[in-house]
Amino acid sequence: MLAKTYGSAVYGVDAHIITIEVNVSTGTKFFMVGLPDSAVKESEHRVESALKQNGFSMPRQKVIVNLAPADIKKEGSSYDLPIAIGILAASAQIDVPNLEEYLIMGELALDGSIRPIKGALPIAIEARKKGFKGLILPKENASEAAIVDNLQVLGADNLLQAVRHLTGFELIEPLEYDTRDMFQTHINEYEADFANVQGQENIKRSLEIAAAGGHNVIMIGPPGAGKTMLAKRLPSILPPLSLQESLETTKIHSVAGHLKEHASLIASRPFRAPHHTISDVALVGGGGIPQPGEISLANNGVLFLDELPEFKRAVLEVMRQPLEERKVTISRAKISIDFPANFMLIASMNPCPCGYYNHPEKECVCAPGVVQKYLNKVSGPLLDRIDLHVEVTPVSFDQLSADRKTESSEEIRKRVIEARLIQEERFKDQPEIYNNAMMNSQMVKSMCQINQAGKALLKTAMEKLGLSARAYDRILKVSRTIADLAGKEDIQIEHLAEAIQYRSLDRDGWAS
Ligand SMILES: Nc1ncnc2c1ncn2[C@@H]1O[C@H](COP(=O)(O)OP(=O)(O)OP(=O)(O)O)[C@@H](O)[C@H]1O
Ligand SMILES: [Mg+2]
Ligand SMILES: [Zn+2]
Structure with missing residues (x-):
């Protein structure tokens, strides 16, 4: 039978x-x-x-x-x-x-x-x-x-x-799940808040821009400056996941077998912080039975690489393509498999092995050439793909001990959400684009127009800083986000100027 x-x-x-x-x-x-x-x-x-x-x-x-x-x-x-x-x-x-x-x-x-x-x-x-x-x-x-x-x-x-x-002998009760209110319950559930970071207003500003547009950030600064502390607070200002994003992310965690028993939809953006000893397969995915890596588990969320130069260079290089394409393709003899990898990268690093290069007070004790070599551990093409380069200097003791009340994550997140609403409207005809960072070159051309004065400023900056074409697009996307945060329809010269200043690691002058 x-x-x-x-x-x-x-x-x-x-x-x-x-x-x-x-x-x-x-x-x-x-x-x-x-x-x-x-x-x-x-x-x-x-x-x-x-x-x-x-x-x-x-x-x-x-x-x-x-x-x-x-x-x-x-x-x-x-x-x-x-x-x-x-x-x-x-x-x-x-x-x-x-x-x-x-x-x-x-x-x-x-x-x-x-x-x-x-x-x-x-x-x-x-x-x-x-x-x-x-x-x-x-x-x-x-x-x-x-x-x-x-x-x-x-x-x-x-x-x-x-x-x-x-056989109809004893029926199992079907499980039903109501997704309507689950997103509400998760908001405001963060252990770390920007309210307890003293000073560092400019860094908070750059993280706000990053969160608002989905941009990549690298923070560079001496030990104890607060880089790790700041990065860990990023999830607290991210906009909530949409149902669509949540489904995409949950699917990946489901395939990886990472969902906790009896868990259902992932309701908050993932924040993945792999250790620098991670292998390339664990980072980008792969294996005999292809499994998603950290970059896919971070889909629609954040990948935090603390102490970036400590990662093996080969491991970092495999990230270049997915950073551009927002997916990773794993090829096997018969088939090739795509895993989504639409993540926001946040990285941190010291400027040199001793950590004090460019420090306002302390002296760098590194031998000549060592600083450049340290920076070179992170390749130019990778830095190119990072929209915001921010230098973190430690806050003074006075400022630390002042214990002033600073803006809370909730207040910052409100502005981030406002800016995302503008983007939602902008991309309503492009259902696969969720934020400014995801725009392709074509969209940058049509949606990030700048006036003559802006063009002149950008031209000078390109020449002086020796920027690549990729950096050019990234500057425009970041200016778009800055204008969105300001609630401005047009990108104005001050938005552009702020975006340009976040390209400090492109500068030929750095560490030479
Ligand atoms: N602006 C700040 N406000 C409040 N606390 C701070 C600030 N900056 C640093 N700290 C304190 O200093 C500690 C060290 O900061 P953190 O570990 O983030 O530094 P880091 O830049 O990551 O250093 P490293 O390069 O050594 O990893 C924090 O846990 C925090 O207690
Ligand atoms: Mg740290
Ligand atoms: Zn040094």
Whole structure:
């Protein structure tokens, strides 16, 4: 007898439907065909044990399991459950008239309990798209999948529970999730606030600009100047995630298997701060079964690289392309997979090994040439891709001890949100663009126009600072954001001038 169940394979952040055909006929052997990897092949043993432990049996006949389409590689152990149910149906141990209305995924333990899977959210999205009525999956992954509406999300603890639901013996209550108010509850939940940073008004200003337009920032300054402290407060002034952004980000974390048990939508922007010993695969993604790296986990949020020159140069270089394209492409023999990597980079560094180069009071003790060499650890093309270069000097003891009340993150965030609303309006015909930093050259030309005086200023700056064409576009985007923060329709000369001053590391004069 032939039975059909449906499962799913996840590539990158998208799921594809896999048909599992089980045929039981006269003979004796078990065959699995359709490009399964070794973990899928071992399914036979897990399934056999799980069936036995729950009062069923593996048919003592010829069993053929075909996973289709054959050209998609099936990986991992999460096909156990649809295979087991297919075998039960094909050997007439259960009778499920509407089996084809369900997409089923889950790994079986030997006793028949169901273990969590990766990628439940993309699987649920695809299941709804293809018109399935229900999705049976591990209970731990149910809340992740329940974001998707018009789909019965059925979390099962074990094989028996899934079987009882399918045969109509005892129904599982579908999990429903209301996304309406979850974004409200997360706002204002920050441990660190700009209110307890004394002084540093210019740095706060540059971080406000960065947050408002989604720009990349590098902070350069001596030890103890407050770089790490300032960077850690960036999340507190970021605009809230839109539902669209949240779905994109949650999908990536779902694929990476990073969502906490019973977690659903990611409601606040990710802030990823990998250590400088990170490998290039962990940073940009990759591996045998391609997994998203830190830059993708930071999608629609922030990637913080503290002490930038300490990262291996090769690791930093692999970031160049994704920084430009806002996605990372991982190529494998048969397919290539894209992971979104639309993140805002915030980096920090000391100006030299001793840390005191250019310090107002302390003397730099580095040998000549060492300063330049230190800076060179971060390549020009990478610095080019960073919109705002800010020099952080420590605040004086008097200022530190004054303990004056300074502006809170909430007040700054209000202005950031205002500026984002202007951008939302600007990009309403470009649904894939969320902020000024994401504009391409074409859009910069049409949306960042400057007058004659502005052009003259920019020309002088380009020549004097030796700026690249990329830096030119970045200056225009940053000026656009500065004008948005000021609520001005046109980019004015002072907006441009402020943007130019954030290119200090391009200057040939730095450290020479
Ligand atoms: N402007 C400030 N207001 C209040 N506290 C400050 C300020 N600047 C520095 N501090 C204090 O100094 C500590 C050191 O700052 P932080 O670790 O951020 O420096 P850093 O620039 O990252 O130094 P390093 O280069 O050594 O990593 C902070 O934890 C904070 O207690
Ligand atoms: Mg630090
Ligand atoms: Zn030095």
